[in-house]
Amino acid sequence: MESKPSKPSMTCLADFEDHAYQILPRNALDYYRSGADHMQTLKDNRRAYQRYRISPKMLVDVSKRDLSTRIMGKRVEFPIGIAPTAMQRMAHPDGECASARAAQELGTIFIMSTLSTSSIEEVAQAAPQATKWFQLYIYKDREVTKKLVLRAEKAGFKALVLTVDAPYFGRRLADVRNQFELPSHLRMANFVGLGDLETKAGQSGGGSGINNYVASLFDQSLSWQDVAWLKSFSQLPIILKGILRADDALTGIQYGASAIIVSNHGARQLDGVLATIDVLSSIKEAVGDRCELYLDGGVTQGTDVLKALALGAKMVFLGRPVIWGLAHSGQSGVEQTLRLIKGELDSAMALSGCTTLKSVYQDLVICPKSLM
Numbered sequence: 001m002e003s004k005p006s007k008p009s010m011t012c013l014a015d016f017e018d019h020a021y022q023i024l025p026r027n028a029l030d031y032y033r034s035g036a037d038h039m040q041t042l043k044d045n046r047r048a049y050q051r052y053r054i055s056p057k058m059l060v061d062v063s064k065r066d067l068s069t070r071i072m073g074k075r076v077e078f079p080i081g082i083a084p085t086a087m088q089r090m091a092h093p094d095g096e097c098a099s100a101r102a103a104q105e106l107g108t109i110f111i112m113s114t115l116s117t118s119s120i121e122e123v124a125q126a127a128p129q130a131t132k133w134f135q136l137y138i139y140k141d142r143e144v145t146k147k148l149v150l151r152a153e154k155a156g157f158k159a160l161v162l163t164v165d166a167p168y169f170g171r172r173l174a175d176v177r178n179q180f181e182l183p184s185h186l187r188m189a190n191f192v193g194l195g196d197l198e199t200k201a202g203q204s205g206g207g208s209g210i211n212n213y214v215a216s217l218f219d220q221s222l223s224w225q226d227v228a229w230l231k232s233f234s235q236l237p238i239i240l241k242g243i244l245r246a247d248d249a250l251t252g253i254q255y256g257a258s259a260i261i262v263s264n265h266g267a268r269q270l271d272g273v274l275a276t277i278d279v280l281s282s283i284k285e286a287v288g289d290r291c292e293l294y295l296d297g298g299v300t301q302g303t304d305v306l307k308a309l310a311l312g313a314k315m316v317f318l319g320r321p322v323i324w325g326l327a328h329s330g331q332s333g334v335e336q337t338l339r340l341i342k343g344e345l346d347s348a349m350a351l352s353g354c355t356t357l358k359s360v361y362q363d364l365v366i367c368p369k370s371l372m
Ligand SMILES: Cc1cc2nc3c(=O)[nH]c(=O)nc-3n(C[C@H](O)[C@H](O)[C@H](O)COP(=O)(O)O)c2cc1C
Pocket: 031, 032, 033, 045, 083, 084, 085, 086, 113, 114, 115, 135, 163, 241, 263, 264, 265, 266, 267, 268, 296, 297, 298, 299, 317, 318, 319, 320, 321
């Protein structure tokens, strides 16, 4: 008797999330999954996608499809990249190096967090061909910040992603309850030998080591002038991450931002802000074609991506889903995650009459009044 081929165990991104919930230590799992305060926005980031529905076009020849695009002038195989998430070695020993390699393998973008558990140079060496962007937090110590930027530039990173929504950190209640500390075998790899910058995340101070770290070391006086400061010594294009309003997007362009990531930091900062998909079209309307717009937050399936593209994003980024893939099986798990959602987008495009990303128009998505 012929035996049946074995069942695929991972069929969608939620399967990886379920798996991660079973295997990750509590301290790490809570850190990764939490939103701020009572997590109203965390739920809304995902739920909001259900308020938008697709209005597909029929009898279009969809036998050939192309998901590739150009982002900041560079070819990307499909419009789904990896958002910066800190401390990835808590999910898998290969951490950020594995995620960057997965991005390289699939031809998409990897954004590396300032607060990585692998260094800029380690990631650059692990994935030399990947398109890598460096996410920047600005420290009170501006010399440290400047050195970090110059290291990223030297190591071949192609853009700076300046996070603008985190002068302080939101209160993630589980991290406070767990008295979160970076496990002692890991390090803030970009700051080795720099005292508190390396070690402070390993000190909870009786609360969350994260808030402790940020409140004492990040520059709370950050303002628009600092975009000009960055441009004064770095050649890299600047992408603002964490914009939620059209007027801020326009100001960002005036100060020289090359692109904007519409983001609420995965609902980890100010609880009660709008879901990112809900603010996207108003920002797109204001900025038009003056800069590229990307989005993150709550994207977990191909139809979410299709909706974001139709409403004005050129690319979306995944935060937690990549962590769940990493926790499953390192580079391979991240690759599987990206392939799954890419396949879902491809299928959603085929079934809605789109053969290229350019053919994904705004009228493909509607928000019926009954669902508002
Ligand atoms: C565990 C975790 C760590 C994060 N670390 C950073 C970071 O270091 N820098 C940053 O700008 N954003 C950080 N973010 C926010 C993500 O870049 C992104 O905005 C968010 O995760 C997108 O939402 P999603 O997780 O629903 O995909 C983090 C998010 C999570 C969940």
